[in-house]
Amino acid sequence: MRNDDTQPWVSVDAFTRMLEEQSALLPIEIFDGLNLGIGVVEHAKRSDDAPGVYILGEYRAHGVMGRGIVLYYGSFARVYGLTNAGQLRREIDRVLKHELTHHLESRAGENDLEIEDARQRNRLRGEG
Numbered sequence: 001m002r003n004d005d006t007q008p009w010v011s012v013d014a015f016t017r018m019l020e021e022q023s024a025l026l027p028i029e030i031f032d033g034l035n036l037g038i039g040v041v042e043h044a045k046r047s048d049d050a051p052g053v054y055i056l057g058e059y060r061a062h063g064v065m066g067r068g069i070v071l072y073y074g075s076f077a078r079v080y081g082l083t084n085a086g087q088l089r090r091e092i093d094r095v096l097k098h099e100l101t102h103h104l105e106s107r108a109g110e111n112d113l114e115i116e117d118a119r120q121r122n123r124l125r126g127e128g
Contacts, residue, residue, distance in 0.1 A: 009082035012073045015092070016040045018085075019071060022093045030100055033107055036060070036068025038096070044074030050124045054079050057095040059102035067106070069099040 010018070023031075023038060047053040054075035061067045071092065076082075080091055101113050 010085050010088050011082075012040065012042050014085075015071075015073050015076070015082075015088070018089050018092050019096065022089065022096055026097075026100070030104060033067055034069065034103055035066040038069045038071070040071050040073050042073050044078050045072045047121065047124075050121045053121070053124055056091070057099045059099045059106070061103075061106050067103060069096070069103065071095060071099075 019038065019040060045055040047055055055072060056075050056079065057069060057071040059069050076088065076091065080088055105111060105113055
């Protein structure tokens with residue numbers, strides 16, 4: 001049996017380690033208020049309003065439960081594949097920073113990135 005370091009693909013454990021490593025490179029202050037932390041879900045998630053589009057990550061803010069970020073390992077696998085660790089690390093970093101921007105904007109009472117995301121979904125649906 002091979003361990004994660006010798007597999008020809010990036011396992012969910014290796015993916016999670018990459019996410020942790022990329023998170024550790026960022027200033028700790030940007031995680032303030034992110035009480036649910038950052039996690040990985042193994043399955044893929046598709047967009048409800050743009051069929052055929054996979055959701056790579058989500059920022060979740062709930063009035064009672066709190067704030068957190070989740071990345072979808074299965075979505076990354078379908079969109080980028082799991083054989084190029086360098087590309088996967090870059091995409092994890094990009095999505096992590098995108099979701100953290102949602103977090104910072106939410107805490108500041110702003111929603112510019114949310115509006116831009118909606119515009120992007122509309123373009124993907126052919127509506128704009």
